[in-house]
Amino acid sequence: MKIVKKSNGRNHWYVDTETGERVPGVTTVLDQGLPKKALINWAANATADYAIDHWDELSALAPSARLTKLKGGRYAVKDEASNRGTQVHKMGERLIRGEQVVVPDVLRPYVDSYxxxxxxxxxxxxxIEAVVYSVDHRYVGTLDIFGDILLPDMPEYDHLPRDTDGFVCNTLLDAKTNRSGIFGETALQLSGYRFCQFMQPDPDDPESAFPMPEVTFTGAIHVRPDGYSLVPVVTGPEQHRAFLYAQQVGKFVQTDRDLIGEPIEPPTASRYALVKADEAEAVAY
Incomplete structure (x- = not known):
């Protein structure tokens, strides 16, 4: 298995150059195999917000056009949040590399928090942004940050190995910029990364891959305009097993229609008739 990461605008995917096949990414696995209960309420709320914010515009439209606008309203909110998250990630990556960045005013609070x-x-x-993949389970992902951090000297972190400078090494971190905080599925996402077999720093060079280092700590960085939170995330074997279950459910969902055949036509015509109690005539049944 040799992986190359392909990109086209905001979209990216992974190809196994040995077979030419696409290999599913960690977030794709979770999107396909894990119910998103929070999205149901979010979609309703986002549509309601869009209606309130665009009331005059919607009122001037014909009913069919108004309905079309309302159906697509939540995607404008989603795209805005997605674009913001992508830009914050890119700027964070450049800052970590020691580069200078020009920060738009709308993103400055997030970048300051980062x-x-x-x-x-x-x-x-x-x-940073290294590709990781599992040969045994055939999935790929791109982690945000792998490195060392200085955690507080507190009892709950006593079990974590530290170097001579007090840093906890081999930490796996993922940055989130959504408004709602860190969801439980982040545990499955990070466990998918953690239990990969290989890390590939150069997404274009399969030969740069090496065995995945052992991870000592996993966490999510909730980057907000008013600050940030570093949130520990549990990513043990149990969470990885749940991730693999989601992978199997996703595979089923992609092919479940193939399990249902065409209706069977009866080999003979029906000879039964339905007789109404209040009528003498027989009605074919």
Whole structure:
């Protein structure tokens, strides 16, 4: 298995160059195999918000056009949040690499929070946006940050190995910019990364891959305009097993229609008739 990451605009996918086949990514696995209960309420709320914010515009439209606008309203909100998250990720990546960035005013609060995290936890990133993959389970992903951080000297972190400078090494971190905080599925996402067999720092060079280092700590960085939170995330074998279950459910969902055949035509015509109690005539049944 040799992986190359392909990109086209905001979209990306992974190809096994040995077979030419696409290999599913971790987030795709979760999108296909894990119910998103929160999205049901989100979709309703986003549509309602769109209706309120565009009331005059919608009122001037014909009913059919108004319905079309309302159906697509939530996607405008989703695209805005997705674009913001992508830009914050890209700027965070460049800042971690020590590059200078020009920050748009609308993103400045998020980038300031990202920089605060880097500074206050003294992040020493070793790999950024590295590809990781599992040969046995045939999935791929791109982690955000793999490196060392300085955690507080508190009893709950006593079990974590530290180097001579007090840093917890080999931490796996994922940055989130959504408004709602860190969802439970992040545990499955990070466990998918953690239990991969190989890490590939160069997404274009399969030969750069090496055995996945052992991870000592996993966490999510909730980057907000008013600050940030570093949230520990449990990613043990149990969570990885749940991730693999989601992978299997996703595979089933992609092919479940193939399990249902065409209706069977009866080999003979019906000879039964339905007789109404209040009528003498017989009606074919």
């Amino acid at each position: 920089v605060r995290f880097m500074d206050e936890f003294q992040l020493r990133a070793r790999y």
